[in-house]
Every structure is written in structure tokens, then in C-alpha cells.
Amino acid sequence: MSLLEVENLEVYYETEEGPAQAVDDVSFTLEEGENLGIVGESGCGKTTLAKAIIGILPDAGYVNGGTIRFKGDDMTEMTGEQRRRLKWEEISMIAQSAMNSLDPVYTIREQIVEAIETHRPGTGRTESQQIVTSMFELVGLDPDRADDYPHQFSGGMRQRAMIAMALALEPSLILADEPTTALDVIMQDQILKRISQIQDEIRSSMLVITHDVSVVAETCDRVLVMYAGKVAEEGPVEEIFNQPYHPYTIGLKRAFPNIRKTDQDLLSIKGYPPELIDPPQGCRFAERCPMADERCREEEPEAHYMNDLRTYCHYAEDIDRELRPRADDPKTWRQTEAARAVQEVGDD
Ligand SMILES: Nc1ncnc2c1ncn2[C@@H]1O[C@H](COP(=O)(O)OP(=O)(O)O)[C@@H](O)[C@H]1O
Numbered sequence: 001m002s003l004l005e006v007e008n009l010e011v012y013y014e015t016e017e018g019p020a021q022a023v024d025d026v027s028f029t030l031e032e033g034e035n036l037g038i039v040g041e042s043g044c045g046k047t048t049l050a051k052a053i054i055g056i057l058p059d060a061g062y063v064n065g066g067t068i069r070f071k072g073d074d075m076t077e078m079t080g081e082q083r084r085r086l087k088w089e090e091i092s093m094i095a096q097s098a099m100n101s102l103d104p105v106y107t108i109r110e111q112i113v114e115a116i117e118t119h120r121p122g123t124g125r126t127e128s129q130q131i132v133t134s135m136f137e138l139v140g141l142d143p144d145r146a147d148d149y150p151h152q153f154s155g156g157m158r159q160r161a162m163i164a165m166a167l168a169l170e171p172s173l174i175l176a177d178e179p180t181t182a183l184d185v186i187m188q189d190q191i192l193k194r195i196s197q198i199q200d201e202i203r204s205s206m207l208v209i210t211h212d213v214s215v216v217a218e219t220c221d222r223v224l225v226m227y228a229g230k231v232a233e234e235g236p237v238e239e240i241f242n243q244p245y246h247p248y249t250i251g252l253k254r255a256f257p258n259i260r261k262t263d264q265d266l267l268s269i270k271g272y273p274p275e276l277i278d279p280p281q282g283c284r285f286a287e288r289c290p291m292a293d294e295r296c297r298e299e300e301p302e303a304h305y306m307n308d309l310r311t312y313c314h315y316a317e318d319i320d321r322e323l324r325p326r327a328d329d330p331k332t333w334r335q336t337e338a339a340r341a342v343q344e345v346g347d348d
């Protein structure tokens with residue numbers, strides 16, 4: 001049994017124009033002790049996926065279908081109480097914005113101790129204090145600062161406090177949503193190393209959501225590439241980096257070396273992801289794909305298994321011949337549909 005099995009998951013948001021299909025038919029598994037990276041441009045559903053797993057979707061969000069099995073139990077069928085218990089004790093989230101996850105009216109120490117005492121009744125005061133001290137040391141914070149309030153911390157310190165808090169209960173699953181975005185590169189490396197160390201000790205698994213490919217390379221065993229709410233491709237980290245088969249991953253890969261700073265770099269693929277309220281019926285990447293044809297615009301691709309990868313592209317088998325040889329040419333990714341149509345007419 002896998003630690004986490006997500007199957008055909010659909011998570012929608014109610015909007016005035018109809019439901020936005022933020023996560024649509026997403027399936028993957030996560031084994032015990034394994035780290036899975038989730039990458040893709042902004043707005044492709046990464047945070048929504050994590051929130052659905054831990055059960056903290058905003059009011060407008062809902063699971064429309066599919067299952068999320070944690071240690072074999074379907075979480076979508078659990079009561080609020082059962083889920084609350086799982087949260088922190090078994091699953092914890094290091095959120096994108098640490099400020100929103102820390103309560104401004106309590107000191108950091110009070111919050112960590114409260115979490116420990118709520119979820120692990122029987123832990124004595126002295127032991128809780130020791131956990132706070134050791135967690136602070138692990139994330140590189142001075143334990144004397146534990147009695148500060150969140151607003152007394154800098155952004156980077158709050159992020160580290162958040163990480164300390166998320167790890168204090170030794171969860172079996174950590175959902176890290178852009179865990180180090182607020183930190184500078186050196187701090188980021190230190191924190192990642194520490195998270196990995198702690199993980200090794202407590203044998204937890206982690207979903208690492210990030211657009212920073214260096215973070216994925218350092219921490220993950222496998223990678224799931226999401227595009228417009230769907231899985232584009234999934235597989236071992238080396239294969240995703242070295243020989244991906246989905247045109248979207250290949251396009252992203254071009255941006256990998258300078259991906260460190262912003263989402264902006266990903267836009268070396270011309271255009272933007274489609275609207276999720278009324279998404280295109282075929283492949284969602286078709287509009288931006290240098291290989292797309294009529295079939296791609298009409299028919300949704302099924303999974304193709306290429307080496308150890310699961311690739312949702314009709315033409316996965318043709319990639320080596322058709323796209324890989326011209327993937328490094330910026331023109332390949334700048335060509336618009338209109339330009340291609342004109343060219344095709346010319347070619348006839
Ligand atoms: N509260 C909300 N109400 C409506 N739509 C939302 C809400 N939160 C996110 N979305 C939409 O869901 C999609 C996925 O968002 P998100 O999961 O935050 O993506 P990512 O984390 O990959 O940037 C986006 O199109 C976003 O606009």
C-alpha cells in the first residue's frame with residue numbers, strides 16, 4: 001500500500017462564470033519515504049492539489065470527484081474531525097505564505113507547544129519545550145527567539161518557524177508549497193538540507209511544490225509536471241530532466257537553468273495556460289505546443305508510457321524524431337498557431 005494514492009481527483013472552484021476546473025483527473029501515488037516534486041506554471045493547480053489533500057480548501061473550492069487515499073483510507077469520505085486529527089499529526093503543510101499560517105496573537109513557542117499538546121496528548125511540558133528548542137536549532141533559528149510573536153520575525157525567519165512547526169509532530173507526509181521561496185539562495189540550501197535530514201530521521205514523505213527546478217533536483221525522487229489542472233507528465237527526476245517526452249516538459253526544460261528567480265522565465269514558451277472555467281476539449285497544451293495538430297485540439301490524450309515516464313501526449317512516440325532536434329531553438333517555442341497555419345498553407 002502506498003502512503004498516498006490520489007486517483008482521478010477533480011477539484012473545482014465555484015465562480016460566477018461557472019466551475020473552474022483547477023485540478024482535473026489527476027492521479028499519482030507517493031510511497032513511504034519518497035519525495036515527489038510538483039512543477040508547472042502559476043495557476044496550474046499545484047496549491048489547490050495540496051490544499052485538497054490536507055483538507056483546507058477555501059469555501060469556493062470542493063472535491064468534485066476522485067479519491068485521496070492516505071494509508072489506505074479515503075480522505076474525501078472522512079468527517080471533519082477525522083481529517084483534523086490527520087492534519088499536523090500525520091500530514092502537515094509548509095505553506096506558500098508563512099504569515100497566513102501563523103497566528104499573530106500567540107508567540108511561536110505557544111503555537112508549537114499547543115500543536116504538540118493537542119495532537120500528542122500526554123507529552124509533558126518539558127518535552128514540548130525540548131521539541132521547540134531542537135526544532136528551532138534544526139531550522140537555524142535561535143531558540144531564545146521562540147518567545148517572539150510572528151510579527152517580530154522577518155519573512156525568512158517566519159518561514160523557518162513555519163517549517164519548525166510543520167516538522168515538530170514528525171508527520172508521515174509533508175506538503176511543502178513553495179517552502180523556500182521567501183528565502184535567499186544560501187538560506188534555501190541550508191533549509192532544504194535540514195528538511196532532508198529531518199525527513200531521513202522520521203522517514204516522512206514529501207510533496208514539494210515549486211517552480212524552482214534546483215529545489216526539485218536536490219530533494220525529489222520523482223516529479224509530476226502539471227499543466228492547466230492536469231498531469232502532463234510524471235516520472236523519475238533524472239528522466240524528467242534529461243529525457244522528457246511531453247512537449248510542455250521539454251519547453252519547461254529550456255527554462256530550467258534560469259528558473260531560480262521567477263515564474264517569468266517559464267514564459268519562454270510563448271503564451272499562457274488556458275482558462276480553467278471552460279478549458280479546451282483536447283490537449284490543454286495544444287494552443288502553445290509546437291507539435292499540435294487537429295487531433296490534439298479535439299481529443300484528450302491518454303497516458304503513454306515512455307521509458308519510466310507517464311506522458312499525456314498523442315505524439316509521445318514521435319518526440320525524439322519531431323521535437324527533440326529543434327527543442328533548443330527559441331523559434332520553436334515562439335511560433336504561434338497563426339504563424340504555423342500560414343506556413344502550412346505555404347508548404348502545400
Ligand atoms: N479561491 C479561489 N476561487 C476561485 N478560483 C481559484 C481560487 N483559488 C485558486 N483558484 C484558481 O484555481 C487555479 C489553480 O490555482 P492554484 O492551485 O493556486 O495554482 P498554482 O498553485 O499552481 O499556482 C487558478 O486558475 C486559480 O485562479
Ligand SMILES: [Mg+2]
Nearest residue numbers: 046047048096
Ligand atoms: Mg501555488
